[in-house]
Structure formats: C-alpha cells, structure tokens
Amino acid sequence: MDLDTVRTFVAAADAGRFHEAAAELAVTQQAVSKRIAALERDLGVRLFTRTARGADLTIDGQAFLPHARELLRVAERAAASVGAGRRQLRVDVLTSRGAGSGLMRDFHRTHPEVELDVLMLFDIDTAVASIRSGAIDASFRAVTVPGRPLPEDVVSARVLDEPLELLTGPGHALAGARSVTVARLAGHRIWMPGIVPGTEWAAYYDALLAAYDLSIEATGPNFGSDALLDTIADTPALATFTGARTRLVWPAGYGLRRIPVTDPTPVYPHSLLWHRDNPHPALAALRAHLAAAAPARGAPGTWTPAWAAPH
Template sequence: MDLETVRTFVAAADAGQFQEAAAELAVTQQAVSKRIAALERNLGVRLFTRTPRGAELTIDGQAFLPHARELLRVAERAVASVRAVRRPLRVDVINLRGAASGLMRDFHRAHPEIELDVVTLFDIDTAVAAIRSGTIDASFRAVAAPGRPLPEGIESVRVVDEPLQLLTGPAHALAGARSVPLAQLAGHRIWMPGIVPGTEWAAYYDDLVAEYGLTIEATGPNFGSDALLDTVADTPALATFMGEHTRLVWPAGHGLRRIPVTDPTPVYPHSLLWHRDNHHPALATLRAHLAATAAGRDAAGTWAPSWVIPR
C-alpha cells in the first residue's frame, strides 16, 4: 500500500475538502483526487462522498481512518528507528579493560551529550561484518593483518600506539628492573593464554617473536585476567605482556610489577574502522576527537609489525 495515498486520505478526511488537503500537502487538487481514486481501487471501496460542502467519509472511509492513522504512525516510528541522529553511536572496543575502552571513556567525558552503546566483539572478521551490516558504527582494531586487506568500503585510521609493558611477580628475575630492553627478554617465558590463532593480535605477537627471538606461550585454557595475574604472581618463571593503558586491579599481596620495555618499545597499533557510507553524525565527532587527542604514533624507538596501516 502506497503510504502517500494513505497520507493524502488522512489529510482529506481531516480537512473535509480535497482543495484544503491539496494546500496542506503542497500538491494540486487533481493530484489529491488521483491519489484517493488509486487508494479506493486498491481497497475496492469508496472512501468519500462528494457534497456541496466538500467531501464526507463513507462508512468504509470511517472504518479505514483509524487504521490509516496507525499506518502513518508505524511508518514514522520505522523511519525514526534508523535515523542516525536518534540512536546511540555503537562502537566495538574488543574488551572493556583495554586502551580502546579508555579512549571511549575520554570521548564520553568530552561529549556527554552523545549517547553511546559500547560492545565487545571477538575478532576482526566479526567486527567488519558488523560494520558492513550496520550493526555497529565503528571498531577499534589492529589492521590490516598480513594477507587480509580490508573489504571495499571499510575505512580505517591509526589512532594510538599503546606501549607494551612486562608484568612479573615479585620473585621474577626481572622484577627489580626499572626497565628492560626488548632483546633481554629472549630466554624468559612469557605466558599469554589469550592469544588465539588467526586473530590480529596473534599475527602481532608472531612477528614480535620472529624478530626478537622471544618465547611466548599460549598454552592452557584462558580463565581471564584475574587467573592470569594469580598465576604470574605465584610463578617466578612466568611473565606476561600488558598494554600500558590496560586497567587492572590486583590484591596488594600479589606484589606484581609493571616494567617498561625499551630499545625498542613494542607498541600495539590501535586503529578505528568504519564504513565510508555511515553518516551517523556522532561518528564524525568521534573521529575528530581521536585525531585531536590521540598521540604516540610512529614515535622514535618503538616497534610495530610492518603490515600495520601507516599513520
């Protein structure tokens, strides 16, 4: 059913005259007559009776009027549900304790008037599919992984490089160091059970291992950050990598140490992904905010894989 004919019917019913309905709709009276006639043919009934004073609803017209009004209300709600200005900006941050989550908290503090919906998706394929379908508006990722270019229509910009730190327990051989050169980590066991083959962070650590001869173990089930911290605190032979902006809290008795890695400092490159046809006004605001506030990209004395997108 053509909603324009329904809208014209309601306008004519409210005005009681085709001429007034035409003026309200900014069309000719002939156009109103044609639309009403088309609707009557579609429904198989007469909706108006012409009178000297204008047009009166028939019994069928009176029966149809409340449903016609409801059709227009439903159409308005449907349009409003997808108007970007009326829905939250949906952004994937991978996890709620990492650098991307911190960037979105900063954005929210700077723009509290913008409604946000923060989600956590697992891998880049899931995130890209959600961007392409419109399920989310943007995602923070390390792109592009080697041999996996972004699909047509997906835009990206590198927003922040997050330095990695070494996290050790109090009895670890490096626990007392103020900083540690990256090459000195060769021979030490670095345990990271959250690395999943095929993900962009797995590709990142594969390159780090290959270039600096590190020993990174992803064995055992991943019980989450709390279990990881417990194990590192109690096992002198184990350490792990952690992003400088990752927010974690552990018991005081753990005595964990966060040690800067230097010469060079490995940085994890966070990029923002979005679809070029996404016109949500808050997305442009987010991109401008990140461009103005994010820092630490391509700094001297840092390392990142050759396949990440340039600054």
C-alpha cells in the same frame, strides 16, 4: 498499505474538501481523488461521501481515521530513528578492558550527547564484514596483517600506539625493576594463553618474536584475565605482556608489578576502521576526537611490526 494514500486521506478528512487537501499536499485535486479511490479499493469500504459542502467521512472513514493518524505517527518515528544523529553509534572495542574501550569512554565523557552501542567482536574478519554490511559503524583493530589487506571500501586511521608492559608476580626475578629492556627478557617465560592463531594480536606477537630473541608460551586453556592474574601472582617463573592502557584489577595481596619495556618499547598499533561511505555524524565526531587526542606515532625508541598501517 501506501503511506501517501493514508496521508492524503487524513488531509482530506481534516480539510473536508478534496481541493483544500490537494492544495495542502501540493498535488492536483484529481490526484487526491485517485489516491482516495485506491485506498478505498484496498480497504474494501467507502471512506467519504460527496456533499454540497465537500466530502464527509462515512462511518467506516470515521473508524479508520484514528488508525490512519497512528500509521503516520509510527512512520514518522521510524524515519526519525535512523535520521541524522538519531541512531546509536555502534562501535566494536574487541575487549571491555582494552585500550579501545578506554578510548570510547574518553569519547563518551567528551560527547555525552552521543548515544553509543559498544560491542565486542572476536576477530578482524568478523569486524570488517560487520562494517561492510552496516551492522557496526567502526572497530578498533591492528591493521594490516600480512596477506590480509583491508577491502577498498573500508578505511583505517592509526589512533593509538599502546606501549607494552611486563606483568609479573612479586616473586619474579624482574619484579623489582623500574623498567626492563627487550634484550633482558631473553630466556624468561612469558605466558600468554589468550593468543589465538590467525588473529591480529597473534600476528603482532609473531613479528615481535621474529625481531627479538624472545619466547612466548600460549599453552593451556584461556580462562580469562582473572585466571591469568591468579597464575602470574602465584608463579615466580612466569610473566606476561599487557598493554599500558589495559585496565586490570587484582586483589591487593597479589603484589603484581607492571614494568615498562624499553630499548625499544614495543607498541601495539591500534587503528579505527570504518566504511568510507558511512554518513553517521557521530562517526565523524569520534574520528575528530581520536585524531585530536592521538599522540605522535612512530616515536623514537619504539617498535611496531613492519606491516602496521602507518596512517
């Protein structure tokens, strides 16, 4: 059913005269008559009878009028739901405990008026496809992995360099260190069962291993961060890497240690990805917020893969 004909019917019903409805709608009286006739053909009933005073609703017209008003209200609500600033900003943060999630919480505290839909997509290919299709507005990722450049319509901006920390149990040989150099990690078993081949974080750690004499074990099933913390707490021979902005919570009795890594400090390069033609005003606000809060990138004494997007 054409909404213009419904809108014309309501205007004519309220005015009681086709020429007054035409003036209200800024169309000719002939256009009003044609629209009403088209609507009557669609419905198969007469909606108006012409009188000396103008146009009166028939019984069918009276029955249709409240439904016509509701159709217009529904159409207005539907349009408003995707109007500027009305739709939720949909952002992929990869994991609920990661740095991207923390950045979005900071944004929410600063801009509580922005409605958010935060979700977690596993790999960068899915995230990029979702950005291009309009399923999401933005995603936090590390880019660009060698051989996998971003499409031309997807833009990225580096928003956070997150230092790595060594996470150990209380019995680990390095548990008492205030910091540990990359060179000192050689020969220690670093266990990271969450590394999945083909992901951007796998590419990051591959580059780290190639740059320094380190070994990472990705063996065994990945039962999640809680199970990882259990194992690290109970196994003096194992340690793992975690981001300094990654939120981890463990029982007090575990005695886990978060130890900064230095000389150089490996940093994980988080970028925000979005479609260059995305007009959502809250996306612009998010980009401005992240740009204002982002520390300097490529600081002396830090390391990132050569492929990490610099901007």
